[in-house]
Amino acid sequence: MVSKRDQDLLRGSKLSPADRENILKPYLPDPADLLSRRQSQRRKKPLRKAPIRTFLRSQLHQLTYTLIHIFFGIAVRLLQTYHAVVDRIFAIVYHHHRTPELIRKDVKGLKRVPEHLSVILQLKKEDDALTVLMDEVAELTAWSACSEIPTLSIYEKSGILKSYIPTLHRVITRKLSSYYGSPSHQPILQLFAPHHPVYNNLQNGTPAHKLNSNSITVLLLSSTDGRETLVDLTKTLAEMSQNDKLLPEDITAELVDAEISEITTQPSQTTPPARKGDPDQPIVSVKPEPDLLLIFGNFLKLDGYPPWHIRLTEMYCTGDRSDGTTGYGEAVEYQGFIRGLWHYAGAQMRFGR
Amino acid sequence: MATSMHLSRLRKWFLASPPIEFAITRLKELLISALKQGPVPRHIAFVMDGNRRFARSHGIETVEGHNLGFEALARILEVCYKSGVMVVTIYAFSIENFKRSKFEVDALMEMAKVKLVQMAQHGDLLDRYGARVRILGRLDLLKPDVLAAVNRAEELTSRNGDRVLNICFPYTSRDEITTAIRDTVVDYSQPIKSANSGFGNSRTPFSESHIAHNIRAQSLGTKVLDSSDEESTSESSSTQEDTAKPKSDPTNTVYETGSSFSSSSTLHLSETQDGKYSPPSSSPPTAATAETKSKPNKPLFISPETISRQALTDHMFTKGNPPLDILIRTSGVERLSDFMLWQCHENTEIVFLNVMWPEFDLWSFLPVLLGWQRRIMKSRKDPDAEGDFDGDGDSPDEREDTEGVAVAGIASGRGEKVKSL
Numbered sequence: 072m073v074s075k076r077d078q079d080l081l082r083g084s085k086l087s088p089a090d091r092e093n094i095l096k097p098y099l100p101d102p103a104d105l106l107s108r109r110q111s112q113r114r115k116k117p118l119r120k121a122p123i124r125t126f127l128r129s130q131l132h133q134l135t136y137t138l139i140h141i142f143f144g145i146a147v148r149l150l151q152t153y154h155a156v157v158d159r160i161f162a163i164v165y166h167h168h169r170t171p172e173l174i175r176k177d178v179k180g181l182k183r184v185p186e187h188l189s190v191i192l193q194l195k196k197e198d199d200a201l202t203v204l205m206d207e208v209a210e211l212t213a214w215s216a217c218s219e220i221p222t223l224s225i226y227e228k229s230g231i232l233k234s235y236i237p238t239l240h241r242v243i244t245r246k247l248s249s250y251y252g253s254p255s256h257q258p259i260l261q262l263f264a265p266h267h268p269v270y271n272n273l274q275n276g277t278p279a280h281k282l283n284s285n286s287i288t289v290l291l292l293s294s295t296d297g298r299e300t301l302v303d304l305t306k307t308l309a310e311m312s313q314n315d316k317l318l319p320e321d322i323t324a325e326l327v328d329a330e331i332s333e334i335t336t337q338p339s340q341t342t343p344p345a346r347k348g349d350p351d352q353p354i355v356s357v358k359p360e361p362d363l364l365l366i367f368g369n370f371l372k373l374d375g376y377p378p379w380h381i382r383l384t385e386m387y388c389t390g391d392r393s394d395g396t397t398g399y400g401e402a403v404e405y406q407g408f409i410r411g412l413w414h415y416a417g418a419q420m421r422f423g424r
Numbered sequence: 425m426a427t428s429m430h431l432s433r434l435r436k437w438f439l440a441s442p443p444i445e446f447a448i449t450r451l452k453e454l455l456i457s458a459l460k461q462g463p464v465p466r467h468i469a470f471v472m473d474g475n476r477r478f479a480r481s482h483g484i485e486t487v488e489g490h491n492l493g494f495e496a497l498a499r500i501l502e503v504c505y506k507s508g509v510m511v512v513t514i515y516a517f518s519i520e521n522f523k524r525s526k527f528e529v530d531a532l533m534e535m536a537k538v539k540l541v542q543m544a545q546h547g548d549l550l551d552r553y554g555a556r557v558r559i560l561g562r563l564d565l566l567k568p569d570v571l572a573a574v575n576r577a578e579e580l581t582s583r584n585g586d587r588v589l590n591i592c593f594p595y596t597s598r599d600e601i602t603t604a605i606r607d608t609v610v611d612y613s614q615p616i617k618s619a620n621s622g623f624g625n626s627r628t629p630f631s632e633s634h635i636a637h638n639i640r641a642q643s644l645g646t647k648v649l650d651s652s653d654e655e656s657t658s659e660s661s662s663t664q665e666d667t668a669k670p671k672s673d674p675t676n677t678v679y680e681t682g683s684s685f686s687s688s689s690t691l692h693l694s695e696t697q698d699g700k701y702s703p704p705s706s707s708p709p710t711a712a713t714a715e716t717k718s719k720p721n722k723p724l725f726i727s728p729e730t731i732s733r734q735a736l737t738d739h740m741f742t743k744g745n746p747p748l749d750i751l752i753r754t755s756g757v758e759r760l761s762d763f764m765l766w767q768c769h770e771n772t773e774i775v776f777l778n779v780m781w782p783e784f785d786l787w788s789f790l791p792v793l794l795g796w797q798r799r800i801m802k803s804r805k806d807p808d809a810e811g812d813f814d815g816d817g818d819s820p821d822e823r824e825d826t827e828g829v830a831v832a833g834i835a836s837g838r839g840e841k842v843k844s845l
Contacts, residue, residue: 128457135458143794298733298766305605305736309728312613319613322606324598370799371774382598382762386774 161406174217181416185362187222207403209246216258216287230293233264259286263338294375331379332359365411367403387411459507462797465749469513474755474780492782511745513590515763540573554585560741561595597765604739616724748772754781
């Protein structure tokens with residue numbers, strides 16, 4: 072509570088300069104301190120006056136530092152243990168059992184579901200890292216499809232996934248079939264990366280026979296779609312300006328927004344190969360700004376994520392803001408995903424369905 | 425309610441009693457000095473969110489909430505600057521906020537002006553922090569009176585130490601990025617000649633062409649040295665005349681240099697041109713000389729391909745500041761809200777705290793700092809581990825470079841993979 076005196080003090084308009092100085096005074100460094108600092112910067116003589124005291128003081132600081140970090144470390148470990156236990160409980164209570172109905176039930180009560188979900192994944196350093204990564208993408212696609220999220224974008228820093236689009240598509244389709252069963256029950260899957268054409272599964276099974284009318288678009292992003300794209304845009308604009316095709320005043324946030332959105336969220340318009348040359352191919356429309364950004368990690372670090380579109384994106388980190396003792400980010404697990412969705416909807420996780 | 429009021433008053437009285445106050449101050453000092461023993465972030469950004477909500481929940485007026493927020497800022501600045509943080513950036517007013525009701529915008533502007541005037545009144549107080557104030561944002565959107573206050577505050581603190589307090593005033597990150605792009609484009613669409621005409625007029629003690637001649641002469645031998653020496657002297661004299669009568673003389677010299685060194689590299693030619701001549705618009709002879717050297721009749725530009733991420737970074741409002749290490753947003757809103765998008769998407773740790781800004785103090789700041797220190801120390805011990813911050817050890821340029829190399833390596837690796845596929 073703010074006391075009466077403070078209330079009087081804090082009414083800005085009534086304060087005299089002296090009063091304001093009084094408010095600030097407790098937080099200001101001691102003038103003598105500053106003086107000594109300046110002196111010590113100029114010449115080191117004042118320090119020599121009490122070498123033992125200075126030495127003891129530095130030792131004390133070192134000791135305090137060590138102690139603080141020991142206690143902080145213990146606290147962090149305790150918290151981690153607690154979170155790990157809660158995590159396991161959630162993992163048991165909320166398990167998808169590869170059943171779309173169960174996932175749908177988990178999502179049903181939510182006030183809002185993101186239209187565009189974005190996930191930051193990390194390529195690990197083991198030999199089978201790529202297989203693991205693809206499996207994670209496939210799982211995430213399946214969960215998103217079940218939660219009826221129309222767009223999922225996967226950010227992976229190195230961009231290795233972009234060179235394996237057909238393989239990845241196969242992996243995801245296999246995963247979807249383990250969730251949904253026969254291909255006709257699966258949602259339409261569209262997979263693409265910026266500067267790449269859309270890769271979809273219309274070639275096997277014509278869309279007319281589809282029983283599931285849902286579709287999911289998966290967008291693969293990498294660090295080159297971030298700052299590099301903005302640099303490329305600048306290069307193009309500079310060249311245009313040098314050739315008098317554009318005035319610098321014409322560069323507005325709207326122009327940049329339109330260009331960046333086009334480049335990063337639209338597939339390239341090259342003619343698709345003949346085998347999937349369907350005339351009425353569904354037009355890919357992606358909401359460029361993600362609604363929710365999920366980070367499977369211990370703390371929130373964007374790691375080169377494209378900066379332009381995340382100004383209003385909610386961010387959710389599955390970890391507990393403790394340090395990463397496991398070395399890598401947390402595993403991509405369903406309970407982390409569903410917790411992110413719950414968090415986005417402003418709801419609390421409960422034990423028991 | 426009444427008991428809690430009494431309790432809080434009792435607690436306040438207890439905390440305000442001299443021995444306890446002394447002990448707490450000592451403890452804080454000790455903690456801050458201890459923090460300095462480890463790695464310290466160099467650049468921290470705050471989104472000061474929750475002033476109004478705090479005021480509402482505590483039944484005080486909004487203005488008071490903002491005032492309490494100002495006090496919290498003073499508190500945090502003390503901790504930051506004492507523990508060795510070089511740059512603190514705060515988000516004060518968004519361009520989007522102009523879309524609020526006129527009444528509210530006016531009130532906020534008035535408040536900002538009052539705060540800045542206060543700062544100006546207490547120049548010595550800011551001086552004790554040793555921090556310069558810099559206002560980042562679209563100053564052209566401000567009213568003249570507010571702008572005057574801004575300029576005065578910046579000017580008063582300009583002689584302070586190397587610490588910086590960045591106040592993002594009418595700011596959005598998208599606007600910042602757009603401005604950076606625009607400024608880069610403007611820079612790159614200046615012809616090189618007109619860029620150099622600056623020192624063509626103001627007399628420089630050494631002439632570039634003269635130096636170039638000497639270097640060339642040394643490498644070619646004595647015979648050429650004689651002739652070029654004569655020529656360079658004549659040239660330097662003509663440079664002096666240049667300012668006086670720029671019409672006829674330069675043409676001759678250009679022609680001479682052009683003909684006598686027709687065998688030399690074009691680079692050298694362009695250098696002599698760059699060093700000596702006024703912009704093509706003012707002196708038509710230059711265009712003629714350009715034609716004689718079979719060069720395109722077009723002003724010279726720096727190639728846009730040389731634009732890099734560093735070039736854009738250097739055009740951001742935060743140019744010259746160390747990379748952002750921690751971004752803290754209070755009040756539990758987990759969005760960036762158009763703040764520091766460019767700066768904080770690399771290695772920045774983003775922290776969303778569930779306290780209102782007026783309540784934010786050392787005790788909620790400490791865990792963030794400690795966690796950051798732990799991670800830095802861990803990544804220094806084991807640089808391959810996740811979350812490899814570089815800490816405050818090396819320069820941002822180095823970081824940028826290594827990263828560029830890494831990206832290039834990945835790109836080439838990808839290329840190979842594509843081939844193998």
